[in-house]
Amino acid sequence: MAMSVLTVLDRYVLWITPPLMCGSAVLLGLLIRNVVRLGTEARILSVPLVEQQTIEFREARRVVLSEEGPRFSSRFAGLDYQLSTEYGAPVEGRKARFSATTTGLTTARREVRVYEIPHPGRYVLRVEKLGAAQEGDAKHRLVFARPHLAQAIGYVIGMILSGGIFIGSLVFFVLRVTGKG
DSSP: OOOOHHHHHHHTHHHHHHHHHHHHHHHHHHHHHHHHHHHHHHEEEEEEOOSEEEEEESSOOEEEEEEEEETTOOTTTTOEEEEEETTSOBOOEEEOSSOOEEEOSSEEEEEEEEEEOOSSEEEEEEEETOOSOOGGGGGOEEEEEOOOHHHHHHHHHHHHHHHHHHHHHHHHHHHHHHTOO
């Protein structure tokens, strides 16, 4: 008579769950490392928060403009950004569809605009409604990065799945060892 899959799993749970726990823990660690690395590798350039400055892009591509500063800072409230070539031609930009926010212990970064850089070269970035310089402005930055939201979402889904497999394996292992499963 053929045994059902659940009967086989129940019989060999002590042999199946430890490799699943180890494999999912390693995978979880790799995914966490990759999502942290993704944010730093996507960064193209970071500039101070000033009213107007010249920046240089080395290649034509889509870039995401993010605001970065201390957590809970209101310095970026109400600001508008204009990017143009060094000759004054405006670069079309749009608001970020999903305003991804990355928060650390002391700093936070929020995506605000997406630009399509037409060619390598110098560009002028203007920050409208910035007002007079304030004491904490040195801690505030504007960051241009490659779009990486889809990759980050993929890594987060992978972390959730591998964490679920780890916890599920651990629960079944403990239940089997204690004789309650």
